[in-house]
Amino acid sequence: MTERAFCLYGESLWISPYVFSSFVALEEKGVPFDVVEVSLFEGGHLEPAYRELSLTARVPALVHDGFRLSESSAIDEYLEELLPPPEHPRLLPVSLQHRARARQLMAFLRSDLDHLRAERSTVTMFYRSKLDPLGKAAARDADKLVRVAEAVVPRDNGPLFGDWSIADADLAFMLHRLILGGDPVPARIVAYASEQWQRPSVSAYVNHERPALVPDGYWAYSGTPRPKPA
Numbered sequence: 001m002t003e004r005a006f007c008l009y010g011e012s013l014w015i016s017p018y019v020f021s022s023f024v025a026l027e028e029k030g031v032p033f034d035v036v037e038v039s040l041f042e043g044g045h046l047e048p049a050y051r052e053l054s055l056t057a058r059v060p061a062l063v064h065d066g067f068r069l070s071e072s073s074a075i076d077e078y079l080e081e082l083l084p085p086p087e088h089p090r091l092l093p094v095s096l097q098h099r100a101r102a103r104q105l106m107a108f109l110r111s112d113l114d115h116l117r118a119e120r121s122t123v124t125m126f127y128r129s130k131l132d133p134l135g136k137a138a139a140r141d142a143d144k145l146v147r148v149a150e151a152v153v154p155r156d157n158g159p160l161f162g163d164w165s166i167a168d169a170d171l172a173f174m175l176h177r178l179i180l181g182g183d184p185v186p187a188r189i190v191a192y193a194s195e196q197w198q199r200p201s202v203s204a205y206v207n208h209e210r211p212a213l214v215p216d217g218y219w220a221y222s223g224t225p226r227p228k229p230a
């Protein structure tokens with residue numbers, strides 16, 4: 001299957017915010033790793049072999065020397081503890097309270113803003129589509145996201161906790177749903193998110209080669225249930 005100690009199971013369009021987070025974590029740690037692309041639209045994640053490997057039958061999943069782990073934030077935390085700072089680059093802030101705040105933000109980004117996620121899906125980020133204006137509920141989510149970002153992004157628009165952390169990558173990803181969609185975002189938050197988008201570990205995922213969409217669009221894959229928006 002893989003020659004390297006770390007193997008990340010991702011999806012084949014390179015549009016998953018969760019695979020993104022774990023990919024960035026591996027890149028930051030500087031360990032060699034393989035990526036296996038699972039086609040969600042062909043139901044690859046529902047195949048017995050993948051269900052055997054992933055507790056949740058979702059991507060990402062990390063396999064490390066035979067140890068299998070699902071859930072992107074658990075993978076991020078596992079890598080941080082397995083390859084701890086200062087010997088290895090840090091994913092989470094030094095201070096206990098900053099670490100708690102980073103986890104707070106990561107949990108929020110994974111559990112809230114469903115309407116925004118639906119109307120500014122990651123397909124719209126990476127396969128530019130014509131977008132309708134945000135509906136009422138999604139606009140409320142957008143306001144909430146911007147309010148949160150304004151509260152946590154420091155005045156100098158630099159990383160959230162002084163030094164970079166994986167929470168910066170996760171927040172920048174969510175903000176780019178709006179930025180790439182042409183939705184209004186305050187200039188200083190755009191400056192923050194754009195700076196994060198340039199980080200080499202982040203841009204390695206963002207600018208990864210992607211396959212063309214089938215002509216009828218993203219949902220035209222036959223025989224598979226429509227997935228939840230990522």
Ligand SMILES: N[C@@H](CCC(=O)N[C@@H](CS)C(=O)NCC(=O)O)C(=O)O
Pocket residue numbers: 011015016017018019040045057058059060070071072073110227228230
């Ligand atoms: N909470 C999970 C979410 C993972 C997730 O929803 N992955 C999506 C792709 S973005 C997936 O595998 N969808 C297929 C499905 O749910 O059937 C994490 O953080 O890893």
